Every structure is written in structure tokens, then in C-alpha cells.
Amino acid sequence: MKSAIRFKPDFVGALAEKFNVILASASPRRRELLSRLDIDFQVHPSEFAEDLDKAQFAAASDYVVETAARKARDVYRRVKSKSVKPLFVIGSDTVVVNSYGTILEKPKSDADAAATLKGLSGRTNMVYTGVCLIVDVPDSSEPQLIKTVESTEVVFDELDDAVVDAYVKTGEPHDKAGSYAYQSFAGFFVREIRGDYYNVVGFPCARFFRMLQDLHQQGII
Structure with a gap:
């Protein structure tokens, strides 16, 4: 039987050896995408209320990065005392x-989604x-905080009421930012994507991979 093909650069393999890697999200899409790197990680959903005042941020990119950071900090605080290895949240x-x-x-x-x-x-x-990474760094009393943001343009076709109603009835919009999931039924009415497809799914894989490469070059992983 042919073995499964694995994509696992050396520094990715070293990540789980050195750290307790934790995904601070319950999103099945982020879990599936992160799993493609063959990283041994745990899932600890954040309990952060996600109630930041949007009006206090100059741009949506600032808001989303700060929310990601609050989620990571929440999980880091709750897990740190229980972890034998350094944390990578x-x-x-x-x-x-x-x-x-x-x-x-x-x-x-449903009405809100429609x-x-x-x-x-x-x-x-x-x-x-x-995306926010909180990484325990050797010989440092404080973890390193690394933040970034990815943006992607999505162009919709014209949607009539019948299409909108049919889509809402699938239940798919319920737990999706913007009330749609391009990787599923919304793929039928999204005309174009300009940028990282996986960012629209919920996790910018290429950007995260570059973050890992940067940490490897710094000698952290």
C-alpha cells in the first residue's frame, strides 16, 4: 500500500519537538488547514468574548489583528501553567x-444573513x-508576540432573492464571517478572488508559512 505523501520541511518538524503547539480556535477550517503541514498540535478554543469596540480602530485590519491577539493571550494564560514544553500559541x-x-x-x-x-x-x-503567534523564547521571561494580517478581495455576482433565500436555508452562513463560505456553496456565486484563497476560507496558509520560516531563520524553531 502506497504511503500518504507528506509535506514536512525540517523546521516544521522541529516546531512540535520544541514546543507545545496550540491552535486557539474551534474553527474546523483552521484546524484542517493547519493539519496539512503535518504539525502535531492541540486545539484550545479561546474564551475571549470578541467584544472589542470597532469604532476604536482606524482600520478593519487593526481590529482583526487585535482580536486575534486577544484570543491567543487568553489561551496562553490558561494553558501556560499546565504545559511542560514551551508554548507556541x-x-x-x-x-x-x-x-x-x-x-x-x-x-x-437568518434575516441578518440574508x-x-x-x-x-x-x-x-x-x-x-x-494571525497572532505567542512564542516562548529561550532565556526570556516574556514570550514573543508576532502579529500579521492578510487581505483578499472577493467579488460577488448579482444575487436575486431566491438565491439568497436558498443559500440561507442551507444553514451555511450561520457561523461564517460575512455570512458566506466560498469553499462550499458560495463558490457558485463568487465571481472572482484576488489574493489568497485560503485567507477567504479562514487561515492564510502562505503567510503563516512565511512566519514559520522567519522564526526558523531567527533560530527560534
């Missing part, structure tokens, strides 16, 4: 911003994903 958050600059997170109801989708119809929206 991955926090992430995704928001969608409509053409008017309004941040769209997960809908509160209204959101009608507002995105025929327009371009921006998807921002913030």
Missing part, C-alpha cells in the same frame, strides 16, 4: 468588510484575517 480571526467599510462578522439570525448577502450582491468585499 496560534490565534486567528477573520472578518469581512463590505464596500461601505462596515465590518461584517457572523450573522445573528440582509448581509443582499448587501454584498454585485459588489466587492474584503476579507481580513489576523
Whole structure:
């Protein structure tokens, strides 16, 4: 029987050897994408309320990065005393911003999802994903905090009420920022994506990989 193909550069393998790697998210999409790197990690969903005042941030990118950082800090504080190895915590958050600059997170109801989708119809929206790493560094009393953000443009076709209603009935919009999931049914009415596809799914794989490479070059992993 042919063995499964694995993509595991040396520094990726060293990550789990040196650290207790923790994904501070319950998102099945982030878990699946991170698993592609063949990293041994644990999932500890953040308990951060995600209630930051959006009006206090100059840009949506600032808001999403700070939310990711709060998620990572929450998990780091709760897990640190129980971990034998140094910690490597991955926090992430995704928001969608409509053409008017309004941040769209997960809908509160079917009606909210329908209204959101009608507002995105025929327009371009921006998807921002913030990533925050909290890494225990040798010979340092404080962990290193590394933050970044990825942005991707998503262009919608025109959606009539029947399409919107049918999509909302699938239940798919319920736990999705912006009320849609391109990797599933929304792929039928998203005309174009400009940027990282996986960022729209919920985790910017290439950006995260570059973060790991930078940490490797610094001798941290």
C-alpha cells in the first residue's frame, strides 16, 4: 500500500519537538488547514468574548489583528501553567468588510444573513484575517508576540432573492464571517478572488508559512 505523501520541511518538524503547539480556535477550517503541514498540535478554543469596540480602530485590519491577539493571550494564560514544553500559541480571526467599510462578522439570525448577502450582491468585499503567534523564547521571561494580517478581495455576482433565500436555508452562513463560505456553496456565486484563497476560507496558509520560516531563520524553531 502506497504511503500518504507528506509535506514536512525540517523546521516544521522541529516546531512540535520544541514546543507545545496550540491552535486557539474551534474553527474546523483552521484546524484542517493547519493539519496539512503535518504539525502535531492541540486545539484550545479561546474564551475571549470578541467584544472589542470597532469604532476604536482606524482600520478593519487593526481590529482583526487585535482580536486575534486577544484570543491567543487568553489561551496562553490558561494553558501556560499546565504545559511542560514551551508554548507556541496560534490565534486567528477573520472578518469581512463590505464596500461601505462596515465590518461584517457572523450573522445573528437568518434575516441578518440574508440582509448581509443582499448587501454584498454585485459588489466587492474584503476579507481580513489576523494571525497572532505567542512564542516562548529561550532565556526570556516574556514570550514573543508576532502579529500579521492578510487581505483578499472577493467579488460577488448579482444575487436575486431566491438565491439568497436558498443559500440561507442551507444553514451555511450561520457561523461564517460575512455570512458566506466560498469553499462550499458560495463558490457558485463568487465571481472572482484576488489574493489568497485560503485567507477567504479562514487561515492564510502562505503567510503563516512565511512566519514559520522567519522564526526558523531567527533560530527560534
